[in-house]
Amino acid sequence: MEAPAPRFDRPDHTPPEPDGAAVEAAIRRAIDEGRRDLVDIVGAGELTIALRWTSGGRPCVVKRMPPYPDRISAEQYMEVVRGNITRLEALGVRCVSNTMQLVERQDGKPVVIHCQPLLDADTLADHVLRTRTPSADEPLVTTLVDRVVAAVSNGEPIDPQFANWCWVDDDLWLLDLSTPFVMNGKDIVYDTSGFQREFPWVIRRLVYRELMKAAIKYTTDVEYVLTDVMTQLHRVGMSGWCQPFADATLARHGISIDPAVAKQRCDADAKFYPFLLRSKRVERRWRQLTRRRYDALLPEKSTFE
Numbered sequence: 001m002e003a004p005a006p007r008f009d010r011p012d013h014t015p016p017e018p019d020g021a022a023v024e025a026a027i028r029r030a031i032d033e034g035r036r037d038l039v040d041i042v043g044a045g046e047l048t049i050a051l052r053w054t055s056g057g058r059p060c061v062v063k064r065m066p067p068y069p070d071r072i073s074a075e076q077y078m079e080v081v082r083g084n085i086t087r088l089e090a091l092g093v094r095c096v097s098n099t100m101q102l103v104e105r106q107d108g109k110p111v112v113i114h115c116q117p118l119l120d121a122d123t124l125a126d127h128v129l130r131t132r133t134p135s136a137d138e139p140l141v142t143t144l145v146d147r148v149v150a151a152v153s154n155g156e157p158i159d160p161q162f163a164n165w166c167w168v169d170d171d172l173w174l175l176d177l178s179t180p181f182v183m184n185g186k187d188i189v190y191d192t193s194g195f196q197r198e199f200p201w202v203i204r205r206l207v208y209r210e211l212m213k214a215a216i217k218y219t220t221d222v223e224y225v226l227t228d229v230m231t232q233l234h235r236v237g238m239s240g241w242c243q244p245f246a247d248a249t250l251a252r253h254g255i256s257i258d259p260a261v262a263k264q265r266c267d268a269d270a271k272f273y274p275f276l277l278r279s280k281r282v283e284r285r286w287r288q289l290t291r292r293r294y295d296a297l298l299p300e301k302s303t304f305e
Contacts, residue, residue: 005120006058006277007059007120008059008117008118008120009059009060010117010119010120010168011094011097011117011119011166011168011173012056012096012097013097013117014097015055015056015060015097015115015116015117016055016057017055017101017115018053018055018062018101018113018115019055019098020101020102020103021103023034023051023062023064023103023113024064024103024111024113025040025052025106026038026039026051026182027051027064027297031293031294031295031296032293036086036297036299036300039051039297041051042118042300043061044239044299044303045176045299045303046273046276046277046302047179047195048051048063048178048179048238049297049299050063051063051064051222052186053115053217054057055115058117059117059118059249060116060118061115061116061117061118061119062113062114062115063114063116063178064111064114065111065113065114065194066111066194066195066197066198066295066296067105067109067110067111067194067295068110068111068112068193068194069109069191069193070108070110071102071104073190074102074110074111074112075102076189076190076191077112077191078100078102078112080101080180080181080182080189081098081100081178082178084102084156084177084180084182085098085177087154087156088151088156088158088174091150091151091154091156092146093150093158093174094168094171094172094173095173095174096116096117096119096172096174096175096177097117098115098116098177098178099114099115099116099118100112100113100114100115101115104189104266114177114178116175118164119168119175119177123162123166123167123168124162124163124165124167124175125140125144125162125165125166125167125172126161126163126238128160128167128259129162129241130149131237134240134244134251135241135244136219136245136247136248136251138244138248139170140162140167140172141241141245141248142248142252143171143172144160144162144165144172144229145226145245145248145249145252146252147172147174148160148222148225148226148229149222149226149255150211152220152221152222152225153222155219155220157180157181157183158174158184158217158219158225159174159176159195159229160225160226160228160229160232161229161232162229162232162233163232163236175261177290181215181216181218181219182219183215183216183219186212186216187212188212190305191236192208194295195206197203197295198280198283198294198295198296199279199280199283200279200282200283200286203279207276207279210272222253223255223256223257224281225256226245226249226255227257227258227261227262227265229245229262230242230245230246230259230262230263231266231269232266233245233262234259234263235265235266235269235270235303235304239259239263242259242262242263243259245257246258246259266304270273270304270305272304273302273303276299276302277298277301277302280296280298281298284296284298
């Protein structure tokens, strides 16, 4: 008798490559029919959605990026992601195993499918943090502070919020690796037109410019990125951890950050990101009315709602 398939996997295990065409077909159907229930959503951020999948009998998570204008653009994006992971690991940041495959489409606009092992939700860093007493000496806090400082002080972007890390083997592992803010001046180095096309044409460049103002700070401003951790703590109702996080930052690296500034930023984001999602819905409806395809599966709500 075959052993039952495991429910969850480890962050350093690489699942067999999924059938990328099947992933794209499932997402395409969910988009076209406007039914999120046709796929198994395990995580939804402001930019991407993660789905539960099974590949070779092993549980995994897949994430499909917006279409690229051509194969070269898609391959350039994949190379940027690989480079970001390599540099982060060289700086001591443990990254969850992440593979990518390019899937060609009939319209000539390829998509990239990410695949990671499916982890137990109880190992997600924000879940673990909820079970512990706020303290500047908490290992999850001190480890994240050190990882952020190591990355950003060396010009490497990193997604800092606790929700994008897991705690396994008494260490933090970075989960969200699909949208690295690797910059060339004021622009991201890879093609982002797929993301921009999710918005109405009239506001695309404005939205992009606003997002880039924050993106460039992710490679240059350690204080900004550390403050963003507290912004996200406010967002998920864990404000009690903000002061311990600020205390750990000051004690370990002499960097002063203010939970009040993070709260102000959270309040502003709570208006901005829901507006972006509403704008996407407008564009999706317009495309439906004009019999054109919309290429993103939208979440039910913004992470700030």
